[in-house]
Amino acid sequence: MTQQFYVSPEQLMKDRADFARKGIARGRSVVVLTCRDGIALVAENPSPSLHKLSEIYDRIGFAAVGKYNEFESLRQAGIRFADVRGYSYSRDDVSARGLASVYAQSLGSVFTTEGKPFEVELAVAEVGEDPYSDRLYRLNFDGSIADESNYTVMGGQAEIVNEALSRSWNQDADFASAVRTAVKALSATRSAEGSGNGQAAEPLGAGLLEVAVLDRDPLSTRGTVRAFRRINTVELDRLLSSAEGD
Amino acid sequence: MAPRDPADSIHQAPSSSFTDHLTRHRPELLPSSRSLGPASNGSAAELAPQATTIVSLTYAGGVLMAGDRRATMGNMIASRHIKKVFPADHFSVLGIAGTAGLALDMIRLFQVELEHYEKIEGTPMSLDGKSNRLAAMVRSNLPLALQGLAVVPLFAGFDTQRRTGRLFSYDVTGGRYEEYEHHSVGSGSVFARGALKKLWQPNLDEEDAVRVAVESLYDAADDDSATGGPDMVRRLWPVVYVVNSAGNREIPERELQQLSRDLISRRTAAGLEA
Numbered sequence: 165m166t167q168q169f170y171v172s173p174e175q176l177m178k179d180r181a182d183f184a185r186k187g188i189a190r191g192r193s194v195v196v197l198t199c200r201d202g203i204a205l206v207a208e209n210p211s212p213s214l215h216k217l218s219e220i221y222d223r224i225g226f227a228a229v230g231k232y233n234e235f236e237s238l239r240q241a242g243i244r245f246a247d248v249r250g251y252s253y254s255r256d257d258v259s260a261r262g263l264a265s266v267y268a269q270s271l272g273s274v275f276t277t278e279g280k281p282f283e284v285e286l287a288v289a290e291v292g293e294d295p296y297s298d299r300l301y302r303l304n305f306d307g308s309i310a311d312e313s314n315y316t317v318m319g320g321q322a323e324i325v326n327e328a329l330s331r332s333w334n335q336d337a338d339f340a341s342a343v344r345t346a347v348k349a350l351s352a353t354r355s356a357e358g359s360g361n362g363q364a365a366e367p368l369g370a371g372l373l374e375v376a377v378l379d380r381d382p383l384s385t386r387g388t389v390r391a392f393r394r395i396n397t398v399e400l401d402r403l404l405s406s407a408e409g410d
Numbered sequence: 411m412a413p414r415d416p417a418d419s420i421h422q423a424p425s426s427s428f429t430d431h432l433t434r435h436r437p438e439l440l441p442s443s444r445s446l447g448p449a450s451n452g453s454a455a456e457l458a459p460q461a462t463t464i465v466s467l468t469y470a471g472g473v474l475m476a477g478d479r480r481a482t483m484g485n486m487i488a489s490r491h492i493k494k495v496f497p498a499d500h501f502s503v504l505g506i507a508g509t510a511g512l513a514l515d516m517i518r519l520f521q522v523e524l525e526h527y528e529k530i531e532g533t534p535m536s537l538d539g540k541s542n543r544l545a546a547m548v549r550s551n552l553p554l555a556l557q558g559l560a561v562v563p564l565f566a567g568f569d570t571q572r573r574t575g576r577l578f579s580y581d582v583t584g585g586r587y588e589e590y591e592h593h594s595v596g597s598g599s600v601f602a603r604g605a606l607k608k609l610w611q612p613n614l615d616e617e618d619a620v621r622v623a624v625e626s627l628y629d630a631a632d633d634d635s636a637t638g639g640p641d642m643v644r645r646l647w648p649v650v651y652v653v654n655s656a657g658n659r660e661i662p663e664r665e666l667q668q669l670s671r672d673l674i675s676r677r678t679a680a681g682l683e684a
Binding site: 213215219243250252388390 | 424428431432435436439500518519522525526529530532
């Protein structure tokens with residue numbers, strides 16, 4: 165009969181957390197930030213079809229980093245949760261808080277009971293009537309949940325991006341300048357990689373980015389209650405290049 | 411235990427249909443899961459409000475759908491305000507005749523179904539896909555239809571691949587029929603169709619298309635007691651939606667008011683009996 169080695173719960177959880185953190189650190193970063201016009205979601209993502217950003221419900225968006233198959237299944241589950249809730253109660257009864265706590269519970273139970281924790285980090289954002297009623301939740305692989313204000317960064321080199329954003333974030337920015345701020349912050353990781361020669365950061369091009377926004381007032385601007393809008397490459401290109409003209 | 415075939419899990423993957431999801435996990439929320447039990451004596455149709463005439467027609471660059479505002483219960487008017495035409499998604503609209511309560515539920519489910527697919531898949535459903543999903547929903551209502559609670563929708567949308575407006579009608583068994591030029595459903599539809607046949611022309615512009623739709627609804631209301639005409643007292647006009655390459659748009663009330671007033675004064679001046 166084989167003898168089972170004793171592993172303390174602390175050690176077990178620490179090993180799992182280290183494993184998940186390593187998985188996430190390999191991925192590129194995602195920034196979600198609030199501004200005057202709504203919430204901008206900006207991801208470094210070279211794929212035009214495998215999305216890291218998604219619509220969940222009328223005013224709720226989703227961003228993720230980590231393992232694609234894992235956050236994709238969470239994204240779909242979130243859409244199903246929101247649609248069932250909105251269908252059986254009312255569209256007004258679907259909130260980011262409700263969705264975030266469901267995500268927290270499922271991530272938490274996977275972390276403690278399954279063989280392998282999810283290697284993902286999620287953000288659930290809900291755009292409000294004004295910037296103060298915007299909701300921004302960040303969820304970790306272990307089910308821990310943080311209620312962020314202003315902006316949140318996830319993924320590989322979150323600290324560098326976070327630091328860059330803390331210097332440049334501005335609540336009164338419109339979408340164009342919020343997206344440019346986020347792209348600049350994401351590009352900061354590139355200069356860190358080549359920091360040996362002290363060159364300036366090479367900015368990320370539109371082809372390497374995935375950008376979406378949650379409009380603050382979609383009903384009067386676009387005649388729909390759905391706030392989520394994907395910014396296509398052409399539009400993004402124009403938006404980024406106009407920054408250089410300033 | 412036999413080793414599990416990984417390919418097995420593929421067809422067990424959750425589908426991108428909201429209705430399938432409800433069927434599996436929350437069947438009690440489906441409108442079609444309602445059962446009336448064994449058929450009682452007398453038709454259930456007399457107990458529930460009925461919605462009537464819907465007209466739909468194609469015009470240059472798109473398709474239009476219009477409905478009157480009356481719901482009836484036997485010989486009583488159950489509602490003067492009911493809406494029977496709704497946007498299904500950005501590029502399609504849906505009108506319903508038949509049992510109002512069931513139809514409104516079906517519309518709500520259909521709207522979520524289309525939006526759900528779009529969010530899960532990241533791309534909108536094709537117009538043929540949408541019309542087939544609606545056929546499946548009508549079919550699932552067949553047991554209730556046989557007890558007198560039929561729902562007969564009319565579906566119109568802009569086909570973004572073919573760049574044209576198309577329209578589809580259904581029967582209670584879920585039969586789906588593509589209609590050309592124009593179509594009408596509901597108790598006043600025979601009269602509306604007669605009007606459409608005389609008034610519709612190829613390549614109508616949008617303004618004329620709206621006028622034709624309002625006029626054919628007027629004719630339906632003239633001869634069918636279950637269809638409501640323009641209500642000058644309460645300022646109620648038909649609900650009209652147009653769908654073209656820019657998406658769907660509801661025609662504003664003040665335009666419909668003007669159209670209806672012109673129509674009535676024209677007919678008053680003519681002073682004809684029938």
